[in-house]
Amino acid sequence: MRLGEFSKDADTPVPPLPDSPNGSPAYSGETRIGNREVMANSRFMQSVLAASDDCIKILSLEGKLLFMSEGGQRVMEVEDFDALRGCPWPDFWAGAGLAEAQASIAAAVAGRSSRFLAAANTAKGTPKFWDVKVSPIFGADGQPETILSVSRDITELKRSEDEQRLLAQELRHRVKNILMLVRVIANQTIRTDVPAETAREKFSARLMALAESQDRLTSTNGARAELHALLDAVSTTHGGGRLHFSGPKLELNSRCTLAMAMALHELATNAMKYGALSNENGHVEVTWRVVEVAEKGSQFHFTWTEDGGPPVQQPSSTGFGSRLIEKALAGYFLGAARIDYRPGGLFFELEAPMDALTREDT
């Protein structure tokens, strides 16, 4: 509204802004325009300053606060500017910001503009991140007279940038882990004593299990999975309705998710080939629980019990599956894993500190 009034009334050019680049005296036009225009001009400037969410300040050449815009007092959470008037502006900064603020004042005194990004708290102690531009305001003699400092609150922008960076880092980490796992699977599956066709099928099935586990990743950053979801995947692809599971709702970190998904794939594949899922009547019961153990804290206890399959024989050599389960899985869960080839059905158990399941890797 006021802007409209102003434009209608003003038939003289707008006086140069305080930081006009040619350094011309700031208000030299005032004497040539009438009182009405001066009033309108001042009202206009005030409303512009009040509307801006930037914290606009005028400082003395010593860096003391002379003026702070209304909008600036809002974002800086200043209730009474009079209490701050005359305080050294650099005192609002700490660490790197303090040095930047001091340097920017020195630059303005020398007639140069500068800009920096730094963190500072508001008057009420709310941490914020600012984009700050500091410029000299020249007097009639062409020398810096006062200093203009405009700080823009970029806290939200900074936060989302930080979040993006973290996500990208996490993603790189996960991709690296997965590629490492693919290499191990390739090395373990493609071997001189295994026919190429068999190796190809096994390799492909293992990669599919890995891909399946990635589909089950939930949570906001996509790095965790529900144990239920992993078992649901195995039960759907391998179980034929004869793999049952029960246990409390539980989330695994990315490494444990990968290791668990691979282990479940190996167990289920083995059960379909030789174990309880290889005939018509066998079934697999999977249970897990969290128990409090003295001096150990919360412990995760997981069991895989096969029943009703053909008689079990201890394998003559240890394949990738059993090594993966007994060594790698146990290692990733920082616990102990054991496969027991009981005559009535294969039994597997894993015990690990709860801590290891949820902690994000370094």
Added chain:
Amino acid sequence: MPETKKILVLEDDGLLAMDMEDFLIDEGYAVLGPFSTITRALEALDKSEVDFAIVDLNLNGMFSFPVIDALQARGIPLIVCSGYAELPEIKARLSGLPLLPKPWNAARLSSLIESVFV
């Protein structure tokens, strides 16, 4: 037939350990371990004779310097395997030990073994 050389392996990542163990066995070495903790590796070092060692620098956030020092005190040649090897302050503490960056590749490890151990 030449005597089989025994290599101590310290690596906390179970899958990587498995991968390295298989690689070394295929190359004709015997493997002591793989161990996943400093304590286990030190115990094994007290009980058994080893010819060489391959040691992962970062074990779940703990640096394996106690094992590195113990190996050096016994004059056992070693390779340090690490993704952190690039950090200058860590590199300084390794004082010229041969480094195998992670993820390791077979050709690089082979040539390092040749140059360091043989």
